[in-house]
Amino acid sequence: MRxxxxxxxxxxxxxxxxLWAKIDRVDLRVEGMT
Amino acid sequence: xxxxxxxxxxxxxxxxxxxxGKVAILAKPDGKLDPxxxxxxxxxxxxxxxxxTITAAGFIERDAAQQLQFRVDxxxxxxxxxxxxxxxxxxxxxxxxxxxxRGRLYAKAPKNNKQRPEVQPLEVLEIIRK
Numbered sequence: 001m002r003x004x005x006x007x008x009x010x011x012x013x014x015x016x017x018x019l020w021a022k023i024d025r026v027d028l029r030v031e032g033m034t
Numbered sequence: 035x036x037x038x039x040x041x042x043x044x045x046x047x048x049x050x051x052x053x054x055g056k057v058a059i060l061a062k063p064d065g066k067l068d069p070x071x072x073x074x075x076x077x078x079x080x081x082x083x084x085x086x087t088i089t090a091a092g093f094i095e096r097d098a099a100q101q102l103q104f105r106v107d108x109x110x111x112x113x114x115x116x117x118x119x120x121x122x123x124x125x126x127x128x129x130x131x132x133x134x135x136r137g138r139l140y141a142k143a144p145k146n147n148k149q150r151p152e153v154q155p156l157e158v159l160e161i162i163r164k
Contacts, residue, residue: 020091020132021065021090021091021092021093021105021106021107021132022061022063022065022067022090022091022092022106022107023044023061023065023067023069023088023089023090023106023110024060024061024089024090024091025058025059025060025061025088025089026058026059026061026067026069026072026086026087026088027056027057027058027059027086027087027088027089028056028057028058028059028072028076028083028085028086029054029055029056029057029083029084029085029086030035030055030056030057030076030081030082030083030084031055031081031082031083031084031142032080032081032082033035033050033052033055033057033081
């Protein structure tokens with residue numbers, strides 16, 4: 001029972017984009033920086 | 035510029051390397067990091083952006099005009115530049131499957147080009163995971 005709940009939670013985390021979709025980093029190359 | 039960018043929503047850390055003019059902006063887990071705001075804030079702080087890339091997890095979908103786009107949350111989706119790598123992602127459109135990629139959102143135009151600088155369609159540089 002507990003195992004099934006854990007599996008269901010893991011599956012939900014994988015399939016709900018709001019939980020994993022995001023920007024991790026932004027990299028810039030700039031000119032004129034002092 | 036470091037302080038300027040560090041005050042934006044979703045920014046966890048800003049690493050600046052004067053050598054080569056490289057700036058890395060790391061995101062908080064809240065998903066509020068917005069490349070368009072970073073782009074504008076960088077120009078506003080008095081420096082010129084030569085190139086901007088993002089590393090992000092999201093999914094591929096089609097917009098109203100059936101063009102491919104990369105969505106990273108409810109508010110942010112980036113149209114994909116049409117090329118071979120974008121074609122590689124096409125079968126994933128509408129499946130909701132997670133894709134992690136690195137892509138270029140801006141590259142400075144040649145000197146004689148007077149075009150106003152703005153974020154461009156996302157050019158996929160590397161498909162990290164799909």
